[in-house]
Amino acid sequence: xxxxxPSFVLSWARVQKAVSLFFMAATVLFxxxxxxxxxxxxxxxxxxxxxxxxxxxxxxxSLPFAAFGFLVxxxxxxxxxxxxxxxxxxxx
Numbered sequence: 001x002x003x004x005x006p007s008f009v010l011s012w013a014r015v016q017k018a019v020s021l022f023f024m025a026a027t028v029l030f031x032x033x034x035x036x037x038x039x040x041x042x043x044x045x046x047x048x049x050x051x052x053x054x055x056x057x058x059x060x061x062s063l064p065f066a067a068f069g070f071l072v073x074x075x076x077x078x079x080x081x082x083x084x085x086x087x088x089x090x091x092x
Contacts, residue, residue, distance in 0.1 A: 005083070013083040020077035027069035034062040 040059055044052040 010084065013080045017077055017080040017084065020073045020080060023073035024070055024077065027066045027073060030069070031059060031062045031066045035059045 038058045040057060042055045042057050045054040045056050047053045
């Protein structure tokens with residue numbers, strides 16, 4: 001027998017789904033913003049004392065961070081979707 005989830009769980013799942021969609025869009029747009037701001041230029045990286053310690057292409061550095069953020073948001077979206085569509089929402 002499948003169990004019906006309380007309404008507050010379903011409403012939180014809807015909130016989680018909406019927030020996850022927002023973060024998926026934000027993580028896709030983040031590298032676009034970095035590219036439009038810095039293009040493909042190589043810029044200095046500073047330490048806390050203000051010394052240049054390295055040089056980096058900010059656009060290429062932002063891609064793995066955006067991919068990781070998108071993956072986390074997508075997994076949260078899938079979890080919320082499974083609560084809303086899955087066995088937890090079955091009514092008998």
